[in-house]
Amino acid sequence: QVQLVQSGAEVKKPGASVKVSCKASGYTFTSYTMHWVRQAPGQRFEWMGRINTGNGNTKYSEKFQGRVTITRDTSASTAYMELSSLTSEDTAAYYCVRSDCGGDCYLLWHWGQGTLVTVSA
Amino acid sequence: DIQMTQSPSTLSASVGDRVTITCRASQSIGSWLAWHQQKPGKAPNLLIYKASNLKSGVPSRFSGSGSGTEFTLTISSLQPDDSATYFCQQYGSDLLTFGGGTKVEIK
Secondary structure, eight states: OOEEEEOOOEEEOTTOOEEEEEEEESSOGGGSOEEEEEEOTTSOEEEEEEEOTTTOOEEEOTTTTTTEEEEEEGGGTEEEEEEOSOOGGGOEEEEEEEESSSSSOOOEEEEOOOEEEEEOO | OOOEEEEOSEEEEOTTOOEEEEEEESSOOTTOEEEEEEOTTSOOEEEEETTTEEOTTSOTTEEEEEETTEEEEEESSOOGGGOEEEEEEEOSSSSOEEOOOEEEEEO
């Protein structure tokens, strides 16, 4: 069965960076696009970006452009999301979400368990 | 950006009740709408995609309808396990956006 297992909770200081991993299993990693979404406390979900796990092409939300980098390691079936220049407003649960197909696919089909990132001085 | 407006924000209903949640898009998204369920402390789960398609394994009491800018999620007979937050998500543009969520409580 499809599983997306994310790395553990992080506490970061303002100005730092965080890198969250998402290890996939139960399917062919390179056949499905991976998205990253976050939810800050009391807020609605926000889409951050996605990666075509087959060719590595990425697309980012303008809101996070320049601060977010999504990568993948096909040998490890793992996707990564790195967010830099953290502020308290980046305190949120971050989710990787597998799409339903490869390429420009935007349906969020299967969610990881989430990683809580807390930004605090 | 396409804005998604969901209503109500909370609802309380009894087991066996028919429950309807509405999602409105700020512009037409065709049928590119999904509904997700999230229980406290858990990751969301996809219930419905392309407005009315039930994901495999999701109970048939869940259904979705609509197109363009107005969509609904219906639970035909509310069960205790349905206590959760439900949110819509549009994928009609390459900037995904989400509704604010509806918290469903069991009376």
